[in-house]
Amino acid sequence: LFRAAAVGPGRAVRHDRDMSPPHSPAGLSSAGYQPADDDESVRGNRTWWDESAGEYRAEHRRDLAGRLVWGPERLDEADAGLLGDVRGRTVLEVGAGAADCSAWLATQGARAVATDLSIGMLRELDDESADPRLPPPPPRIQCDGRGLPFADAVFDIAFSAYGAVPFIGDPGRLFAEVARVLRPGGRWVFSVTHPVRWAFPDDPGPAGLRVTRSYFDRTPYVETAEDGRVAYAEHHRTIGDRVRELNRAGFRLLDLVEPEWPERLDRSWGAWSPLRGRLIPGTAIFVCEK
Ligand SMILES: C[S@@+](CC[C@H](N)C(=O)[O-])C[C@H]1O[C@@H](n2cnc3c(N)ncnc32)[C@H](O)[C@@H]1O
Numbered sequence: 001l002f003r004a005a006a007v008g009p010g011r012a013v014r015h016d017r018d019m020s021p022p023h024s025p026a027g028l029s030s031a032g033y034q035p036a037d038d039d040e041s042v043r044g045n046r047t048w049w050d051e052s053a054g055e056y057r058a059e060h061r062r063d064l065a066g067r068l069v070w071g072p073e074r075l076d077e078a079d080a081g082l083l084g085d086v087r088g089r090t091v092l093e094v095g096a097g098a099a100d101c102s103a104w105l106a107t108q109g110a111r112a113v114a115t116d117l118s119i120g121m122l123r124e125l126d127d128e129s130a131d132p133r134l135p136p137p138p139p140r141i142q143c144d145g146r147g148l149p150f151a152d153a154v155f156d157i158a159f160s161a162y163g164a165v166p167f168i169g170d171p172g173r174l175f176a177e178v179a180r181v182l183r184p185g186g187r188w189v190f191s192v193t194h195p196v197r198w199a200f201p202d203d204p205g206p207a208g209l210r211v212t213r214s215y216f217d218r219t220p221y222v223e224t225a226e227d228g229r230v231a232y233a234e235h236h237r238t239i240g241d242r243v244r245e246l247n248r249a250g251f252r253l254l255d256l257v258e259p260e261w262p263e264r265l266d267r268s269w270g271a272w273s274p275l276r277g278r279l280i281p282g283t284a285i286f287v288c289e290k
Pocket residue numbers: 019020042045049064094095096097098115116117118121143144145146160161162163164165167168
């Protein structure tokens with residue numbers, strides 16, 4: 001948990017499980033763990049990310065702009081090389097946000113295309129794209145990761161840094177789409193909150209070190225609006241679930257990277273704090289091959 005969202009008159013709940021800014025959409029009436037289906041999750045998340053785009057950008061720009069980081073541990077692709085050699089490769093980013101990662105890949109010689117459910121998030125790159133020293137901004141396309149508007153087998157590499165995957169109730173649909181647009185032997189790399197974190201409260205302090213939920217409880221974290229609509233949803237899968245979903249979509253898991261909290265990193269990212277980062281994993285990066 002790392003932000004308090006105002007929920008209904010006079011009530012406050014902790015907004016947890018996400019990479020999101022301290023944003024309190026008007027008319028929120030409840031937040032907690034409850035069922036939410038795939039379509040209503042995606043509908044709610046689209047509006048939520050559109051409304052939160054500016055705030056998210058303002059909060060995280062310092063860590064995201066001009067590079068490809070895989071998560072709050074700030075593991076940088078320039079050091080990790082999880083995508084392999086990108087020069088001359090066609091690369092798809094899913095859940096790209098402001099497309100910082102794709103913009104960085106363009107500087108490395110990749111032909112990157114950034115996609116995101118939220119047009120508000122994609123637009124956040126605009127003001128920064130006027131720098132003549134940088135390559136032109138990558139093409140940005142608004143679409144749901146469950147329905148990618150591309151022909152079969154056109155990308156060499158696909159990736160997502162904390163985008164799309166946890167926001168979809170049926171991630172098998174996303175994985176199948178990614179598999180379809182990747183050429184045989186193509187790479188699919190994505191990062192999410194480490195599944196183990198779902199057992200702990202999202203508190204950067206000592207309270208965040210005590211197990212309060214079952215790791216095996218897959219009930220999503222959901223915020224609802226006053227009219228009962230899902231306003232925001234994040235979905236949990238165990239590590240085993242993820243491996244099976246990936247296998248079903250035709251992927252082979254090559255590596256599961258759990259970045260350690262760097263010794264000298266003293267700035268938290270929401271509930272991802274130095275205290276917790278040194279004791280329990282915060283991010284899981286799945287490296288797969290089609
Ligand atoms: C935590 S942000 C990460 C953005 C970017 N990767 C970054 O590191 O800043 C999550 C992103 O996933 C996007 N997203 C959520 N659901 C999605 C879906 N179904 N398809 C594509 N993108 C989605 C959101 O719009 C948001 O931009």
